[in-house]
Amino acid sequence: MIKYIRKAVVSISCFLCFMLVLPAGVCGQSRPMSTSTSDVASLEGNVVDADTRQPIPGATILARTESGKVSGEQTVPADGAFHFTLDPKQTYVLVTKASGYQPAEERLAFTSSYTNRLYGKLIRLKRTDTPTPATQPATSRQENAPRPTPPAQTAGAATATNTATVATRPTPPPPLVAKTGETTQLRAIQFVQSKPDLLPEAQPALEQLLAFMQNNPTVEIELSGHTDNQGNFDKNMALSKERVDVVKKFLVKNGIKARRISTKGYGPTRPIASNNSEETRRLNRRVEMTVLKQ
Template sequence: MPIAVLFSALLVLFAPWVVAGQRLAGKRLSGQDVARQSVAMDSSGTATVSLKAFDLATLQPIPAQFLLREQKTGRQTRRLSTTAELEIKLLFAVTDSLLLLVSAPGYQPRRESHWVDTLTSLNNQYSFWIFLAPDIQKKAPIAEVAEARFDNLKAGETIRLDRVYFDQSSYVLRSESYPQLDQLVAALKKNRNLKIEIAGHTDNVGNVRLNQYLSENRARVIANYLRSKGVASSRLVPKGYGPSRPLTDNDTEENRAQNRRVEFRVLEVPNE
């Protein structure tokens, strides 16, 4: 058989598969699509995205609304999680950047951007856990409770600043952090010779050097805030530890959230 005739026959034979692959690459798969196309499409060409919202203060999962926008197509999807089903799962067939807007009653809305790669991700599985900060205005009494922890401080004592918030992977201090920091300012002004170390910590995800840099700058930002409120620089020692001092294993997202923290340690107490 002539080579040209053989080549033409092969094109006719494989053309339907080529067309099917091109169609699948251009759209996101829905539930029925997956059932029909799972046989024809290898799993390496898809990615599963899991979405879950948490209370940043308690680290407990909460129901939330997820608004997703796919950057390439401009397509938008709105999904709601419930107390019965707190995790949402979506299947994607196209590598894309996703813009997420997550909101829940009584919490500050949060916007995040994530990259989803359908070809090179680990097992093509992504888990995006979004932590929402409580609305401070609706929970004002909580800030007053924290004041008692700043009384009768002892040398060597370490206290976590559990209502201090930063933008994700950033050292931009969020305004809802001010009430607790103002309580710390009051305690430092009450004890004029008190000296503290402000320590920033991260989890072990990502580049170690960048995590170290992030922890150092978060500690400096808090020290700068305290200085702006009249606390002398000589009483503040900002220090970043990166991922080197975890409170627990970094094996789950809940544990990693525990390790991402800012705290202060009492270095000197007058008349002790």
């Protein structure tokens, strides 16, 4: 009898060991699959004259991936507006053309794969240097001179269009200007609270910084991240570095060489205001750019 009892105990022990090493899926429990929160994003903007900032109706704009796949092509209407639905994980090349203007190509990358909208994008085309035919100047003067006149003919429509444009496509920030050794606060580059994820509202300021780097191809900069003193010190130090690394990644993704950008995270160690109230702590949460070399 004792012999049979021992055999039963051994059998039960082996069965329990077998159950313990079974994969979770065999027992009917599977780990949830993570999915992207955003598969598509919209790109909205206007094609305008680089000098007059007036819309260029009839301009064509094409969006293609870096591999050459065309994701969309449009001919812009009278207000110069365009709208594309794109994959935020891809980097694109925007090719814009218009009669009488130099064609333009521009690389575009979304701030992250979670961005679902980029608006207020301005594509500025420069007129060609080729002289216009003898019959054209009179027409050009007529087009330039009556600019105050069209509002009298279609005042209601023009006012409505302009109002809508201001409401949905805010004026981009002015060009960034900085000298060697000068530190500039980039306050408009904002992040999700306690995370290194950029807010969609940061896009115009990022493009402003990108334009500065493109227009000054020899400039080298340092991006420094700063936080307030709330929370864990070490986490704040790490967070401030992660945030400026995200900004650098955006610039590099849009064609700026990585060697031109260094990043440092100072956490709460360099406050510019008191940390005693939320109003002043907000001033300490910032990204700064210092020009190291022109």
